[in-house]
Amino acid sequence: MTGIENVIILGSGCAGLTAAVYAARANLNPLLVEGSSPGGQLALTTEVENYPGFPEGIQGPELMERMKKQAARFGTRFVAGDVTRIDVKARPFTVEVEDKSYQARSLIVATGANAKYIGLPSERALVGHGVSACATCDAFFFKGKEVVVVGGGDTAMEEATFLTKFASQVTVVHRRDALRASKIMQERARANPKIAWVWNSAVVEIKDPAKKQVTSVRLKDLVTGAERDFPCQGIFVAIGHEPSTSFLKGQVELDQKGYLVLKKGTQTSVEGVFGCGDIHDIRYKQAVTAAGWGCMAAIDCERYLEEHRE
Numbered sequence: 001m002t003g004i005e006n007v008i009i010l011g012s013g014c015a016g017l018t019a020a021v022y023a024a025r026a027n028l029n030p031l032l033v034e035g036s037s038p039g040g041q042l043a044l045t046t047e048v049e050n051y052p053g054f055p056e057g058i059q060g061p062e063l064m065e066r067m068k069k070q071a072a073r074f075g076t077r078f079v080a081g082d083v084t085r086i087d088v089k090a091r092p093f094t095v096e097v098e099d100k101s102y103q104a105r106s107l108i109v110a111t112g113a114n115a116k117y118i119g120l121p122s123e124r125a126l127v128g129h130g131v132s133a134c135a136t137c138d139a140f141f142f143k144g145k146e147v148v149v150v151g152g153g154d155t156a157m158e159e160a161t162f163l164t165k166f167a168s169q170v171t172v173v174h175r176r177d178a179l180r181a182s183k184i185m186q187e188r189a190r191a192n193p194k195i196a197w198v199w200n201s202a203v204v205e206i207k208d209p210a211k212k213q214v215t216s217v218r219l220k221d222l223v224t225g226a227e228r229d230f231p232c233q234g235i236f237v238a239i240g241h242e243p244s245t246s247f248l249k250g251q252v253e254l255d256q257k258g259y260l261v262l263k264k265g266t267q268t269s270v271e272g273v274f275g276c277g278d279i280h281d282i283r284y285k286q287a288v289t290a291a292g293w294g295c296m297a298a299i300d301c302e303r304y305l306e307e308h309r310e
């Protein structure tokens, strides 16, 4: 057990690291718990072309390394490992990181969300090389190409519709014969002549990991069991996201899907606990918006600490 921290930041993606830059520059001497996937979702991507300030684009891992350096420059201290438990029912708050325990007057929770993937080895091998879970990030790379979108919810409709601005053909592959998406999003997608549909089907393999590019997907008809190869150069997996909030259950308010509920600005249901980034954001999910929320959380936290000085 160490002394009582002003603030512990949980998460090292865009939201957490931006919160750290602001908290450190406000002399709060923040401690940041990096989690088991340092750098968050961007550390797993390749080219990032829509983060302002990088007109030539930047590799995701490099962008996150730069953010970490910037946070460290102003005195952020980093702890490796995952948060295993928090207790915000008593003050100071307790944060357990594997076998270590820390105490803090305030917390900024920025543990993010992860896109769900189908779970195929070939899919994992081709993430960033034709397999993507974010059309806003990657559609641009598929100009004039044929792509597949997997999923039948609002995200799949949104991604498919957006992709038609770049791709020559977009084929939505859905595991049932009815969409889950809202009526308006369905209608928009169905009316788009560039979108084709494959119903009752699953992607069971993606080719070709040996070539480090997508050349086709293997589709299985879930009614007949028949399989066939479907040529394409990209696949967008749009089957939902999962927030990393299991350690928050019973401590702060979460919505039905496990996303963090914010009450006022970045304030959660517990005073002194702030949240930012994809952990609460199901709408924008962008690096730059996560960074913006990280900045807001640090400012809210600084004001809270100022008002609650012992």
Ligand code: NAP
Binding pocket: 117, 118, 150, 151, 152, 153, 154, 155, 156, 158, 175, 176, 179, 180, 181, 238, 239, 240, 241, 282
């Ligand atoms: P979602 O509503 O949970 O839909 C996920 C889709 O993926 C479903 O069609 C599901 O199939 C399919 N799926 C799930 N796991 C699968 C798997 N392993 N293999 C193949 N298919 C799989 O998720 P979402 O579309 O990301 O939407 C999440 C929330 O955000 C929703 O509340 C949505 O309304 C909201 N949203 C709103 C907007 C907007 O309003 N602009 C945009 C995006 C998202 P089944 O249908 O068979 O379950």
